[in-house]
Amino acid sequence: MAGLILKLRPYEELMINGVVVENGDRKARLRVKTDGAHILRLRDAMKPEEATTPLKRAYYIAQMAVAGQLANAEAVDHVRHALENYDGPGAEQARRAVDSRLAENEFYKVMRYLGEIIAAEPASPPAFAKNPTASELPLPQTVGGSAL
Template sequence: MSGLMLKLAPEERFYINGTVLVNGDKPGGIRVPGPDVMVLRHRDALKPHEVTTPVKRVYFTIQLLITRDLDEAETLPKLERDLAALAEAFAPADPDLIPVLQEMIRRRSYFSALCYLKQIVKLEAELLGEESNTALAA
């Protein structure tokens, strides 16, 4: 069986294709078989007030694409520009870091992109000399 497997806590909220769903009263999991399904766990979502850096803005943009609060056709060109700027900024630390992310976005693997971005949020915080104070640090 291929696809994305999500483990869910009791009563955990998650989004599938822009619809909010809630797990039952016991831990569970779901398998998302297709690559065209947009998935986001509520615990992985940034709140607007947490979007304080360029990497977090990219994360939040992808999050809003998953929840269908942004239109892909309008958003992807700006997202590509933002990623190009990040690629330039992170090239000294790791020249392959952002190109990997860009490929995930081209494939519309948004959940994978968010998971990958978590490590970049941590790196950004280290480079800026800040602590990451969001749920992404967990």
């Protein structure tokens, strides 16, 4: 993440290597110089109980990798498994797009891509249409020791 620029709103929270940090009362701009830092803006975070569809589940798993709470290889396997159960519009294209990002361990880009698709989902999409047992995949419940 060398050269990553974070633009923070007043009082915005983010997690850096498992530590929750809050911005002050003004906008801020930070540059992260260290490669391999685990950074998650909490406004981008999804709670485990919200991961009710294959896309949301994949997003949550990618989020855990971004936060450093799940090993990259394990996260790749879990994201792929979650997306196997997605059969919505453009499912094959979504799997290919996510897979190319997973190949580079670009979990934040996976989150951004899936976030756009999730925003376009109907209010009540069918959860796990292909494989109802996919919802039994265990998910970590916390980030950095703190529940989201």
